Amino acid sequence: MARHTKTDILDAAEFLFSQQGFTQTSMREITTKAEVNLASVNYHFGSKKNLIQAVFKRYFDHLMPKVEQSIDEIVLKEGVEGIEALLYALIPPMLTLNTLSQHGTATFVKLLGRGYNETQGHLRRFIMNDYGTCIRSLVSAIRHCLPQLPEEELFWRMHFAMGSFVFSMASSQALTEIAESDFHKHVDIEEVMRHLVPFVAQGMAGRLSQPIPA
Amino acid sequence: MARHTKTDILDAAEFLFSQQGFTQTSMREITTKAEVNLASVNYHFGSKKNLIQAVFKRYFDHLMPKVEQSIDEIVLKEGVEGIEALLYALIPPMLTLNTLSQHGTATFVKLLGRGYNETQGHLRRFIMNDYGTCIRSLVSAIRHCLPQLPEEELFWRMHFAMGSFVFSMASSQALTEIAESDFHKHVDIEEVMRHLVPFVAQGMAGRLSQPIPA
DNA sequence: GTCTATAGATCGATAGAC
DNA sequence: GTCTATCGATCTATAGAC
Numbered sequence: 455m456a457r458h459t460k461t462d463i464l465d466a467a468e469f470l471f472s473q474q475g476f477t478q479t480s481m482r483e484i485t486t487k488a489e490v491n492l493a494s495v496n497y498h499f500g501s502k503k504n505l506i507q508a509v510f511k512r513y514f515d516h517l518m519p520k521v522e523q524s525i526d527e528i529v530l531k532e533g534v535e536g537i538e539a540l541l542y543a544l545i546p547p548m549l550t551l552n553t554l555s556q557h558g559t560a561t562f563v564k565l566l567g568r569g570y571n572e573t574q575g576h577l578r579r580f581i582m583n584d585y586g587t588c589i590r591s592l593v594s595a596i597r598h599c600l601p602q603l604p605e606e607e608l609f610w611r612m613h614f615a616m617g618s619f620v621f622s623m624a625s626s627q628a629l630t631e632i633a634e635s636d637f638h639k640h641v642d643i644e645e646v647m648r649h650l651v652p653f654v655a656q657g658m659a660g661r662l663s664q665p666i667p668a
Numbered sequence: 669m670a671r672h673t674k675t676d677i678l679d680a681a682e683f684l685f686s687q688q689g690f691t692q693t694s695m696r697e698i699t700t701k702a703e704v705n706l707a708s709v710n711y712h713f714g715s716k717k718n719l720i721q722a723v724f725k726r727y728f729d730h731l732m733p734k735v736e737q738s739i740d741e742i743v744l745k746e747g748v749e750g751i752e753a754l755l756y757a758l759i760p761p762m763l764t765l766n767t768l769s770q771h772g773t774a775t776f777v778k779l780l781g782r783g784y785n786e787t788q789g790h791l792r793r794f795i796m797n798d799y800g801t802c803i804r805s806l807v808s809a810i811r812h813c814l815p816q817l818p819e820e821e822l823f824w825r826m827h828f829a830m831g832s833f834v835f836s837m838a839s840s841q842a843l844t845e846i847a848e849s850d851f852h853k854h855v856d857i858e859e860v861m862r863h864l865v866p867f868v869a870q871g872m873a874g875r876l877s878q879p880i881p882a
Numbered sequence: 883g884t885c886t887a888t889a890g891a892t893c894g895a896t897a898g899a900c
Numbered sequence: 901g902t903c904t905a906t907c908g909a910t911c912t913a914t915a916g917a918c
Contacts, residue, residue: 459901475786477691481894491903496895498901570839571785572689578839606851610863613839614832618871621831622824625784625792637820649824653871657832660870673883694911705885710913712883885918893910900903 460498462488465555468509472564476506476572507580510569513562514581516554518588520547525591536599538655545647560623560643567624600659607662615654622646674712676702679769682723686778690720690786721794724783727776728795730768732802734761739805750813752869759861774837774857781838814873821876829868836860 466488470479481502485492499505524543530536551558569577582589597608623646630641680702684693695716699706713719738757744750765772783791796803811822837860844855 474788475691477689478786480892482892491901492894493896493904494902502894567835568785570835571781572692574688606847607863609847609850610836610860611867613836614864614867617832617835618828619831621781621784621835622827625827633820633823636823646824649821650828652874652876653825653828656874657867657871660866662866695913696911705883706912707886707914708884716912883918885916887915887917889912889914891911891913894908896907897905898903899905900901 459488459490459494462490463495463498463505464509464512467505468512468555468561468565471506471509471568472561475568476502506569506573510565510577510580511584513551513554513558513565514585517547517551517562518585520550522588522591523547525595528595530595530598532599532601534655534659537596537659538651540595540599541651541655545644545651548647549644557643563620563623563643567620570620596658603658604662611658615658618654618657619650622650673702673704673708676704677709677712677719678723678726681719682726682769682775682779685720685723685782686775689782690716720783720787724779724791724794725798727765727768727772727779728799731761731765731776732799734764736802736805737761739809742809744809744812746813746815748869748873751810751873752865754809754813755865755869759858759865762861763858771857777834777837777857781834784834810872817872818876825872829872832868832871833864836864 463484467479467484470484470487481495482492484505485495495502495505499508521544524547525540528540528543531539548559548562551562555561566577593608593612596612597603600608603611623643630646633641677698681693681698684697684701695709696706698719699709709716709719713722735758738761739754742754742757745753762773762776765776769775780791807822807826810826811817814822817825837857844860847855
């Protein structure tokens with residue numbers, strides 16, 4: 455049954471990739487977990503590289519329209535509150551990724567972090583080529599909230615924000631384990647995002663950097 | 669000449685590891701770049717895993733005492749300004765890593781990002797085991813600046829801050845290239861850190877997260 | 883300490899039968 | 901579309917001569 459084989463491979467691959475990284479996950483490991491034959495990966499996807507792209511594509515194709523819709527619907531306000539509201543509006547689209555897999559949202563963010571580190575800029579180009587419209591909508595929405603922020607500062611702060619997110623997810627297994635044992639409560643991806651939003655909003659809307667003090 | 673061989677291997681390894689990651693860098697690549705024999709890595713370091721540790725150790729052994737000294741010397745103040753001053757005080761220690769290699773500071777931060785992603789928690793344990801005292805000093809300094817911040821919130825925000833830093837460096841090649849072509853000015857690691865400090869300080873000192881708005 | 887040569891394992895990819 | 905069998909490349913690590 456080809457239909458199941460293909461998605462079974464995708465499911466197994468995204469899990470293993472998010473846990474171990476792309477290089478450290480072999481085709482044999484993927485096909486064993488998916489309970490399909492080794493050769494079927496190359497039959498359905500052509501190569502390991504194409505499989506990695508297909509894993510990302512499944513998530514982005516689901517996520518990006520919903521992000522675009524959320525940006526269109528929100529009433530943008532200036533300042534920290536505006537940024538914070540915008541970021542909060544991105545949480546529901548992110549959470550719909552949980553319909554793709556059991557922990558789809560967390561898996562996706564981990565994959566993002568892996569991708570930025572391991573694919574040598576391929577991921578960045580892939581995103582900008584195939585989903586550039588949505589990214590640009592998001593950037594201009596942020597710019598609308600922070601009209602006084604110089605373009606260069608906006609550039610850096612967006613990447614700092616991105617880093618906060620993907621890093622905390624990439625090491626989220628360890629982090630949530632520590633958090634749960636230290637604070638004795640369950641931690642899920644939605645809670646991480648709620649912690650993250652005020653941090654990022656304050657950071658992005660903060661006053662400009664001063665010359666370094668002596 | 670064993671002395672040169674060993675450091676030549678470390679120099680070549682740290683560069684290639686920071687650029688490509690650990691898994692994607694082979695011993696052959698390292699020994700070729702270092703212009704030493706393939707077998708010399710195992711003679712001097714025992715294994716690839718030990719080589720990776722040795723690369724990190726050289727940086728941490730240099731950095732940690734200077735960080736500890738900076739924390740001891742600074743007069744801690746409460747609030748955003750206190751956090752910002754503390755973070756600025758960490759920049760000079762970080763910049764002394766440039767004496768270890770040509771772009772030592774940037775290399776180190778990239779290695780950190782790689783390590784957190786690729787070593788499956790080994791790096792975290794290595795840091796806490798060998799340099800736990802310094803890390804705990806830093807944490808309590810931050811806590812002193814933000815006494816009103818709940819322990820759990822502090823936990824999350826420190827990891828968000830860490831993520832901003834290592835992520836922006838991990839993709840720093842691409843970022844600085846974009847930044848230089850878009851803003852027509854040279855970008856160095858010190859400038860990235862100066863952009864980062866206000867972002868992180870504001871994010872860490874910001875007010876607590878509110879229940880998600882409807 | 884440095885070298886050559888190679889063991890031993892694992893990888894991605896594919897040919898070809900069914 | 902699925903399977904077995906295998907190729908050819910690559911890797912880390914090591915044995916042993918010098």
